[in-house]
Amino acid sequence: MSDETYSPPEIWTWDADNGGKFASINRPVAGATHERELPVGEHPFQLYSLATPNGVKVTILFEELLAAGHTGAEYDAWLIDISSGDQFGSGFVAANPNSKIPVLVDRSGDEPRRVFESGAILLHLAQKFGAFLPEDPRERTEALCWLFWQVGSAPYLGGGFGHFYAYAPTKIRYAIDRFAMETKRQLDVLDRHLAENEFMAGSSYSIADMAILPWYGALVLGKVYDAATFLSVHEYEHVQRWTKQLWAREAVARGRRVNRAWGDPAGQVRERHAASDLDRS
Numbered sequence: 631m632s633d634e635t636y637s638p639p640e641i642w643t644w645d646a647d648n649g650g651k652f653a654s655i656n657r658p659v660a661g662a663t664h665e666r667e668l669p670v671g672e673h674p675f676q677l678y679s680l681a682t683p684n685g686v687k688v689t690i691l692f693e694e695l696l697a698a699g700h701t702g703a704e705y706d707a708w709l710i711d712i713s714s715g716d717q718f719g720s721g722f723v724a725a726n727p728n729s730k731i732p733v734l735v736d737r738s739g740d741e742p743r744r745v746f747e748s749g750a751i752l753l754h755l756a757q758k759f760g761a762f763l764p765e766d767p768r769e770r771t772e773a774l775c776w777l778f779w780q781v782g783s784a785p786y787l788g789g790g791f792g793h794f795y796a797y798a799p800t801k802i803r804y805a806i807d808r809f810a811m812e813t814k815r816q817l818d819v820l821d822r823h824l825a826e827n828e829f830m831a832g833s834s835y836s837i838a839d840m841a842i843l844p845w846y847g848a849l850v851l852g853k854v855y856d857a858a859t860f861l862s863v864h865e866y867e868h869v870q871r872w873t874k875q876l877w878a879r880e881a882v883a884r885g886r887r888v889n890r891a892w893g894d895p896a897g898q899v900r901e902r903h904a905a906s907d908l909d910r911s
């Protein structure tokens with residue numbers, strides 16, 4: 631159990647029952663805990679995921695590709711219940727040695743290819759379909775900068791601020807102050823950029839927007855960590871404008887429902903194997 635007067639011992643040892651929200655799934659070692667193959671559906675892309683912000687990035691891109699007429703982007707989305715440890719099954723670990731959702735198996739070529747890390751999945755699909763990655767060299771570079779910015783920055787928001795503000799068993803002022811400051815700094819980075827640009831890459835909607843929206847857009851709409859008031863998210867008016875503009879897109883709304891296993895039952899599409907799965911519920 632953590633407290634503000636903790637003196638670290640000479641050698642750290644694992645206290646499995648540390649009282650944290652994720653104590654039952656967090657471990658200091660990698661690898662599989664049990665044998666379980668991943669299911670395979672009929673489409674060229676097999677996604678194993680959950681509708682967390684990292685998972686939703688990819689389902690938004692799939693829905694945007696399909697809405698743009700890329701019929702080859704049909705996908706099966708299988709539910710991975712991370713609170714039950716599905717990410718430690720042998721098939722999942724073979725697809726992602728890091729045991730985190732989302733993971734994609736691209737079966738559209740001669741042999742199946744695993745793609746893990748949400749940013750890599752977005753880039754893989756954008757390059758494959760020649761979509762949502764601007765052709766203009768300046769905007770393309772901007773899109774990549776912001777894509778990698780998101781991958782490097784969101785752990786401070788989720789693993790830092792969100793963890794200590796919403797999930798830690800004790801409220802540690804030092805940790806909350808440190809990560810609230812960094813989260814507000816990141817929101818200000820976005821706000822200044824979006825004051826002068828319609829989208830993250832400039833004038834075109836890209837995978838950079840799809841990576842950032844489920845984290846920072848959800849934050850300023852008060853949908854994650856119940857922290858909208860605490861972080862005064864109304865101050866970031868350009869992030870608010872951009873979020874509302876993208877949140878209204880039908881493909882974004884569809885993508886947000888795929889692999890959702892909580893909240894309003896009408897918003898849950900636990901698995902997606904056909905477009906009609908989203909039309910039905």
Ligand SMILES: N[C@@H](CCC(=O)N[C@@H](CS)C(=O)NCC(=O)O)C(=O)O
Nearest residue numbers: 655682684712730731732747748749
């Ligand atoms: N850097 C990874 C992070 C993925 C990640 O943190 N996934 C979380 C859910 S949002 C997860 O699978 N957690 C399960 C665990 O830590 O065991 C990415 O962007 O794909």
